[in-house]
Amino acid sequence: MKQPWIHNAKTDWWFILSPPFLVLLIIFVFQKQIQGLENHYSFYTWLFLIVFVDVAHVYSTLFKTYFVKAEVQRRKLLYLGMPVISWCLGIALFQFGALTFWSVLALIAVFHFIRQQYGFMRIYARFEPDNWSKKIDEVAIYTATVFPMLYWFKTPRAFTWFVNNEFDWLKNLPDYIGVITVLYILIVTVWIIKTIVEIIKTKTVNIPKTALITGTYLSWYFGIIYY
Template structure:
């Protein structure tokens, strides 16, 4: 067991950086939604420039941050053929799914995204528990808590059947009404919350230690997922809580890990890696590059598929809208390839950090 006198909080970088970029986003997003109820809780539309900031420059941009951990390194392809196989496999499967049924494609992609979002929170929890010598039951309760924080709201979404938002497209998450299952789910949800609080009280009584980042991470996950999906029932509130709580911490984690790697000089990577982490690059270049890639991708989506935000994608407004089903079955999985590849790869690229788990 830890000793309170010698215990060091398990920050990934520092109290300030972790606090601002990894742990505070769920609380900031929730505060934003609560303080502006007319804009977030009752509005049925997302203002275009807020959508641009939220969806493009955070949600889509965070997808491209995976490049800093994979394809931006010289020997990625030589050392790991998996990095080549994944996008090829994702595209082939995507084409087959969309050719069979367009909704099936979006539904599979949505559930893949859901799995990725859930696993990110579990991964953060493990990182912030890496120095703890807790017994098996304490670790199990932590695991149950973080999974419950994410899975119960999704359970509610499936069995309440009246959510006014979707993950990607309308009805991509399957739902129907079942009051009995909702009551059972709520009871289990409350039991696990109480169990976690009791466990923390016992842990503190025994050790005198309070793991601040782990508790903030688990608390923020409970709040952002519950209020984003269960309590509020609007697209703007859901998107705000969902995107900010996920995208900003993920990009921060990528920056922290890759900056540490470059400081140690273990692998210099390609020119982009070296410039980003040189004295001439920095966070501004990192964010700008990811934003440009995200803007280009979303511009292609809008120019050829959606035709909804021409005012912010003027460079792509002249592209023809594609209506042919055969072409769409080839094009949509291609445009979605960064997302699908990101979701699959992210389940593997952190496994090398076993010492941190």
């Protein structure tokens, strides 16, 4: 089958598909050293990994939007109106308290990361027919991301998104860890079996899609739950 790369195999592997596996390998090998860096140099690790790496992709969109005059003219209402609307909603939200404001922003950030993985999965499945197999992939990618976050909400956390106690209100919910763990294991099992059966039956495999879903399961589970 023709592999549905976004750019090409080499670029996709280095910048999209391999990072979860490479980072996990580094964590496995250098866990104690990394923990020491985090404990003693938390500001600098935050500055480099979050501001310079993670947040940088947000800043870089300026070069394809606001810094392109023709693009701004084409979607003037969107580019000028959305910041104003967001600012007004932020002010309104803050009236309910600072913790409410930051809690909602943290949930939006979580939603962004979940949809980001779903979006990549859909891109890599764009040549596939809309059938039960694709539905299982969709459920699988959401399970790979939503379950670790639901687990994280109900357990002690080693870090915060924006402010302390931002998700503490979720602790008042009934204990659902046991139920979602069973569902998680069931869905992972179904997806693995489905993927193996498809490979045997068609003698082909969608490499980037399979690698993306696998990398998402591993990185979110070990990064959020195991560690």
